[in-house]
Amino acid sequence: xxxxxxxxxxxxxxxxxxxxxxxxxxxxxxxxxxxxxxxxxxxxxxxxxxxxxxxxxxxxxxxxxxxxxxxxxxxxxxxxxxxxxxxxxxxxxxxxxxxxxxxxxxxxxxxxxxxxxxxxxxxxxxxxxxxxxxxxxxxxxxxxxxxxxxxxxxxxxxxxxxxxxxxxxxxxxxxxxxxxxxxxxxxxxxxxxxxxxx
Amino acid sequence: xxxxxxxxxxxxxxxxxxxxxxxxxxxxxxxxxxxxxxxxxxxxxxxxxxxxxxxxxxxxxxxxxxxxxxxxxxxxxxxxxxxxxxxxxxxxxxxxxxxxxxxxxxxxxxxxxxxxxxxxxxxxxxxxxxxxxxxxxxxxxxxxxxxxxxxxxxxxxxxxxxxxxxxxxxxxxxxxxxxxxxxxxxxxxxxxxxxxxxxxxx
Numbered sequence: 001x002x003x004x005x006x007x008x009x010x011x012x013x014x015x016x017x018x019x020x021x022x023x024x025x026x027x028x029x030x031x032x033x034x035x036x037x038x039x040x041x042x043x044x045x046x047x048x049x050x051x052x053x054x055x056x057x058x059x060x061x062x063x064x065x066x067x068x069x070x071x072x073x074x075x076x077x078x079x080x081x082x083x084x085x086x087x088x089x090x091x092x093x094x095x096x097x098x099x100x101x102x103x104x105x106x107x108x109x110x111x112x113x114x115x116x117x118x119x120x121x122x123x124x125x126x127x128x129x130x131x132x133x134x135x136x137x138x139x140x141x142x143x144x145x146x147x148x149x150x151x152x153x154x155x156x157x158x159x160x161x162x163x164x165x166x167x168x169x170x171x172x173x174x175x176x177x178x179x180x181x182x183x184x185x186x187x188x189x190x191x192x193x194x195x196x197x198x
Numbered sequence: 199x200x201x202x203x204x205x206x207x208x209x210x211x212x213x214x215x216x217x218x219x220x221x222x223x224x225x226x227x228x229x230x231x232x233x234x235x236x237x238x239x240x241x242x243x244x245x246x247x248x249x250x251x252x253x254x255x256x257x258x259x260x261x262x263x264x265x266x267x268x269x270x271x272x273x274x275x276x277x278x279x280x281x282x283x284x285x286x287x288x289x290x291x292x293x294x295x296x297x298x299x300x301x302x303x304x305x306x307x308x309x310x311x312x313x314x315x316x317x318x319x320x321x322x323x324x325x326x327x328x329x330x331x332x333x334x335x336x337x338x339x340x341x342x343x344x345x346x347x348x349x350x351x352x353x354x355x356x357x358x359x360x361x362x363x364x365x366x367x368x369x370x371x372x373x374x375x376x377x378x379x380x381x382x383x384x385x386x387x388x389x390x391x392x393x394x395x396x397x398x399x400x
Contacts, residue, residue, distance in 0.1 A: 031215070182333050
């Protein structure tokens with residue numbers, strides 16, 4: 001797997017996005033986690049031209065066009081205008097997604113924020129269950145390149161990353177368990193200050 | 199497929215194991231994959247990586263309050279000092295369980311996991327059921343896994359949605375103050391560092 005990745009999905013988020021594009025049966029029922037990895041390797045190898053479409057099927061004597069790469073969704077087009085602008089961050093010495101940003105974080109610990117998401121088929125690290133729900137910044141993590149952008153080969157567009165705490169009652173209403181906080185790490189461009197939203 | 203007389207006909211071309219083996223052969227043939235490096239990697243995962251790396255950190259934190267404070271304040275600095283590195287180690291945060299607070303880790307979007315500290319993730323951690331349910335009803339999920347928390351204990355769930363990875367520092371079992379590092383480390387299970395169990399009693 002790691003050797004295949006050196007030849008294919010090298011950008012942050014690229015492999016995760018390929019996994020997300022697998023057909024539901026290949027993601028959930030193709031022998032679990034490692035079966036999912038096998039399927040995604042076929043997809044990436046075909047997309048990078050290292051395997052011909054259906055090459056493995058032919059080798060196995062199966063009907064052409066029955067493999068997981070054939071069933072996967074294509075890479076969705078993404079409008080760079082919908083991403084935050086790129087900015088210059090010094091390139092680090094080692095291979096890492098962390099970046100040092102000149103600009104200070106937009107939010108501080110204790111600030112109330114909300115993530116405004118839309119249903120999207122392209123890659124994002126915004127979990128849908130927190131969208132539209134106010135939470136509180138509890139910590140600021142190191143800044144990172146934005147996977148929503150790098151997975152689509154649209155540049156680094158590095159962002160500050162905030163750990164945002166949500167009360168279970170705010171997420172799940174009456175069905176929530178008492179005394180539960182769910183903490184989610186969110187990229188700065190996902191977030192708006194509560195009160196400024198919509 | 200029905201007669202069973204021709205074994206070659208019985209190969210299930212949809213099986214992930216069959217496809218994985220055929221794919222590996224094909225990639226070796228194409229020169230994309232080096233079989234000796236595959237074997238070296240499997241050896242490393244089977245023998246070098248595992249929860250003992252994380253368990254020793256926890257045991258050290260139990261023994262030394264100074265080490266514990268450093269680990270909770272800046273785990274990256276501690277890991278660099280201890281020369282612990284590997285995959286999925288961009289930024290590590292350690293969350294301490296204490297009276298009234300219990301921490302549990304998940305990745306709802308995929309299966310992010312601190313491999314270099316805990317080794318290979320268990321199957322249940324990668325299951326869609328755990329990923330969906332532990333943010334929705336953590337107390338129920340934990341009790342199904344054998345950990346009942348009283349109502350006064352706050353549950354903090356950490357969803358690994360960025361490149362930060364989380365390790366839970368479980369509470370030291372009572373009556374273990376006299377034990378040494380290696381003995382203590384054996385009480386620290388993988389599951390206790392994900393936060394779905396407590397550390398074992400000796």
